Amino acid sequence: MPTHPTSTMTLGKALNEGLRKAMENDPKVLIMGEDVGRLGGVFRVTDGLQKDFGEDRVIDTPLAESGIIGTAIGLAIRGFRPVCEIQFDGFVFPAFDQIVSQVARLHYRSAGNVKVPITIRIPYGGGIGAVEHHSESPEAYFAHAAGLKVVTCSNAVDAYSMIQQAIACDDPVIFFEPKRRYWDKAEVDTTASADPLWSANVVREGITATLITYGPSVRTCVEAAAAAEVDGHDLEVIDLRALSPIDWDAVFASVGKTEHAIVVSEAPVFASLAGEIAARISEKCFYSLEAPVLRVGGYSTPYPTSRIEEDFLPDLDRILDAVDRSLAY
Amino acid sequence: MPTFKDFNLPDLGEGLTEGEILTWLVGVGDTVTLNQPIVEVETAKAAVEIPSPYAGLVTKLHHDAGTTVDVGSPIITYDVDPDGVAESTGGGEQTPAIQGGDLVPSEPGIVGSPTPKADSEEKIAVLVGSGPKRGKLTRRARVSAVAPEPPVVTQADRPQPARVSAAAVGARAKQLAGGLHVLAKPPVRKLARELGVDLRVIGGTGPDGTVTRSDVHAAAGASTAPPPPRLAPAPDFDPATREQRIPIKGVRKMTAAAMVQSAFTAPHVTEWVTVDMTASMDLVDRLKSHADFEGVRVSPLLLVARALLLAIQQHPMINSAWDEETQEIVVKGYVNLGIAAATPRGLIVPNIKDAGRLTMPQLAAELDSLVAVARDGKTTPADMARGTITITNVGVFGVDAGTPILNPGESAILCFGAVRDTPWVHQGEIAIRKVTQLALSFDHRIVDGQLGSEFLAAVAGMLSDPWQLVSWT
Numbered sequence: 001m002p003t004h005p006t007s008t009m010t011l012g013k014a015l016n017e018g019l020r021k022a023m024e025n026d027p028k029v030l031i032m033g034e035d036v037g038r039l040g041g042v043f044r045v046t047d048g049l050q051k052d053f054g055e056d057r058v059i060d061t062p063l064a065e066s067g068i069i070g071t072a073i074g075l076a077i078r079g080f081r082p083v084c085e086i087q088f089d090g091f092v093f094p095a096f097d098q099i100v101s102q103v104a105r106l107h108y109r110s111a112g113n114v115k116v117p118i119t120i121r122i123p124y125g126g127g128i129g130a131v132e133h134h135s136e137s138p139e140a141y142f143a144h145a146a147g148l149k150v151v152t153c154s155n156a157v158d159a160y161s162m163i164q165q166a167i168a169c170d171d172p173v174i175f176f177e178p179k180r181r182y183w184d185k186a187e188v189d190t191t192a193s194a195d196p197l198w199s200a201n202v203v204r205e206g207i208t209a210t211l212i213t214y215g216p217s218v219r220t221c222v223e224a225a226a227a228a229e230v231d232g233h234d235l236e237v238i239d240l241r242a243l244s245p246i247d248w249d250a251v252f253a254s255v256g257k258t259e260h261a262i263v264v265s266e267a268p269v270f271a272s273l274a275g276e277i278a279a280r281i282s283e284k285c286f287y288s289l290e291a292p293v294l295r296v297g298g299y300s301t302p303y304p305t306s307r308i309e310e311d312f313l314p315d316l317d318r319i320l321d322a323v324d325r326s327l328a329y
Numbered sequence: 330m331p332t333f334k335d336f337n338l339p340d341l342g343e344g345l346t347e348g349e350i351l352t353w354l355v356g357v358g359d360t361v362t363l364n365q366p367i368v369e370v371e372t373a374k375a376a377v378e379i380p381s382p383y384a385g386l387v388t389k390l391h392h393d394a395g396t397t398v399d400v401g402s403p404i405i406t407y408d409v410d411p412d413g414v415a416e417s418t419g420g421g422e423q424t425p426a427i428q429g430g431d432l433v434p435s436e437p438g439i440v441g442s443p444t445p446k447a448d449s450e451e452k453i454a455v456l457v458g459s460g461p462k463r464g465k466l467t468r469r470a471r472v473s474a475v476a477p478e479p480p481v482v483t484q485a486d487r488p489q490p491a492r493v494s495a496a497a498v499g500a501r502a503k504q505l506a507g508g509l510h511v512l513a514k515p516p517v518r519k520l521a522r523e524l525g526v527d528l529r530v531i532g533g534t535g536p537d538g539t540v541t542r543s544d545v546h547a548a549a550g551a552s553t554a555p556p557p558p559r560l561a562p563a564p565d566f567d568p569a570t571r572e573q574r575i576p577i578k579g580v581r582k583m584t585a586a587a588m589v590q591s592a593f594t595a596p597h598v599t600e601w602v603t604v605d606m607t608a609s610m611d612l613v614d615r616l617k618s619h620a621d622f623e624g625v626r627v628s629p630l631l632l633v634a635r636a637l638l639l640a641i642q643q644h645p646m647i648n649s650a651w652d653e654e655t656q657e658i659v660v661k662g663y664v665n666l667g668i669a670a671a672t673p674r675g676l677i678v679p680n681i682k683d684a685g686r687l688t689m690p691q692l693a694a695e696l697d698s699l700v701a702v703a704r705d706g707k708t709t710p711a712d713m714a715r716g717t718i719t720i721t722n723v724g725v726f727g728v729d730a731g732t733p734i735l736n737p738g739e740s741a742i743l744c745f746g747a748v749r750d751t752p753w754v755h756q757g758e759i760a761i762r763k764v765t766q767l768a769l770s771f772d773h774r775i776v777d778g779q780l781g782s783e784f785l786a787a788v789a790g791m792l793s794d795p796w797q798l799v800s801w802t
Contacts, residue, residue: 043455043456127461127462128457128458128460128461129458129462130458135458220464223466224468226466227467227468286514286515287513287539288510288512306459309462315465317468324471
């Protein structure tokens with residue numbers, strides 16, 4: 001534990017501290033996943049937790065994602081709060097059936113009698129030069145399934161509070177962690193009160209256009225907004241934080257102000273969350289829009305080899321080109 | 330010459346940071362071949378035999394069996410050229426061993442350190458992948474304007490790409506600080522842009538204050554085609570007589586009295602001139618984007634008013650009054666510029682006090698507020714008193730001109746008609762030009778035909794060639 005309430009820590013360390021706090025506060029909180037115990041996780045997010053909380057609460061599982069989630073369902077029904085780590089985004093698909101067919105539906109199927117307060121942590125997104133299955137953005141699959149909450153943090157401050165809020169939530173929460181931002185540092189006040197889990201944050205105020213984004217792309221958008229200042233553009237950046245449900249009021253208020261909206265994420269644009277966000281803005285902000293809502297994201301290809309991933313990921317140029325396109329209408 | 334090579338413990342499965350050396354399968358002095366198993370290592374996942382990456386003589390084993398070694402640190406040193414002469418006895422020393430906890434990846438996707446490094450400036454060692462990529466902080470150079478993607482509407486409908494100027498951003502900031510969000514559907518926004526109407530300064534009459542298509546047409550005024558006809562309020566006919574009797578009172582009564590007094594007191598003469606306004610309309614467009622005119626409406630009426638004020642400087646007698654009682658002509662050294670405004674209560678003529686002393690942006694702002702106050706029915710008697718000359722802008726109703734009646738106590742009134750696209754002889758050829766008509770009525774007791782004609786020609790000249798505005802500014 002940090003000795004001072006405020007200390008500088010990485011996003012990965014903030015998650016570690018948040019998990020530790022959740023385990024201290026509630027003895028029913030368990031951690032399970034591949035290499036989460038002795039190794040402390042491939043990104044060190046669960047580092048030291050098995051040593052301090054024991055092998056019964058921090059469980060190294062077999063390499064079987066479906067089994068991890070299935071086991072967690074049973075534990076959750078019996079009153080535990082399992083926090084499952086899926087080691088990488090591309091590894092979640094063996095567990096997809098358990099998640100969308102069971103985790104998402106048990107509360108509904110049991111007419112509200114059975115809660116499954118499972119948190120499923122998934123490091124996601126690219127930009128770390130990794131191999132296939134290690135750089136994907138599968139958030140839309142889960143946001144599409146009714147019964148699941150989907151959230152993602154973009155910085156250490158949110159990471160610390162959001163992981164605790166997700167664990168405390170009685171609904172199952174898919175918790176996406178922006179893996180290329182694990183090493184981003186921020187001042188984290190472990191005693192500060194947190195924003196509500198389902199709220200979006202305006203991380204940069206502006207008036208020219210709104211960049212709506214989440215997770216790893218938040219920093220990219222903030223950097224794009226800084227680069228756009230020389231063009232005389234004053235861009236607003238919204239970090240959605242919650243992807244299901246979405247804090248629509250925050251989005252609509254911003255678009256009502258700027259009249260230009262651009263949605264940015266790493267996920268392939270086709271049939272994406274960005275598409276849902278664009279559609280909803282068009283519907284609710286029709287009288288405010290000076291331009292169609294534009295989407296900037298990945299292409300409709302499998303995630304590419306790491307040598308060319310920077311051409312796949314939205315960068316400053318692609319974001320600012322979209323800003324120019326929007327303002328040219 | 331002997332060539333020593335270290336071999337570092339590789340990551341034997343993704344995400345591993347260390348391995349325990351179970352058994353050395355070779356010893357110092359052994360000659361090994363490429364891919365010969367050299368050591369058995371147990372990791373968190375499995376025990377594996379590691380093949381030799383080199384052929385050569387083993388000169389050093391860095392760790393005993395049973396030792397746990399960090400991934401990335403050297404475990405064995407070879408002399409791959411044993412027939413050469415050794416430079417030193419310390420085999421492998423020329424490649425400093427990398428200490429655990431401070432590892433440097435030797436190859437993408439292979440090695441890592443136990444704790445991730447956080448500073449983005451330094452290379453972050455990770456277990457999987459080559460580490461987070463910094464990305465760029467600056468954008469590439471741009472061409473001046475970026476064209477929208479290929480049109481889905483016809484090319485004629487497509488607006489010109491435009492960069493948002495710093496001035497526009499500033500204007501927008503002011504507007505937002507006032508809590509004003511414009512509501513208008515995109516086609517109306519497009520219409521407003523095409524007609525040069527600033528949505529921020531016109532009130533919306535649609536649901537929730539939405540600016541409607543007809544609001545934009547109304548605001549576009551003289552510079553555009555007439556709006557689609559609006560339905561007049563249905564008269565309240567008496568069923569028996571099929572007539573409606575409206576008491577003569579209020580503004581209507583005052584208007585009638587003033588018109589009768591004027592028409593039967595001052596002998597009116599009206600002259601017309603037709604003007605090519607094309608250059609003035611271009612100037613209006615340019616002024617709209619000028620920083621000095623942030624937040625105010627720039628309309629053709631502004632230029633007409635300016636031209637009138639400058640023409641008065643050239644012909645002061647036009648700005649005068651007939652005082653029957655004292656038998657004097659009173660020439661005014663100031664211009665209180667009346668603007669005839671159609672309001673829900675009827676015609677009123679508030680005036681801008683001492684308009685001749687105002688700068689263009691001030692004049693624009695005064696015109697704005699005068700019309701807004703009049704439309705809100707908040708014009709005070711003081712606003713309407715002591716006028717010296719008047720402009721009536723009938724063009725907003727889509728008509729060309731008329732024979733205006735003088736505001737009592739004044740000696741001239743200028744009528745500004747609709748600006749129309751008209752075939753016009755321009756530089757010796759027929760061209761489509763923006764053409765309007767001006768009509769000037771004047772009090773023939775004071776103003777002779779020559780003065781009236783020269784005054785009207787001066788106004789027309791400045792509007793057809795707005796550069797002339799500069800010479801008197």
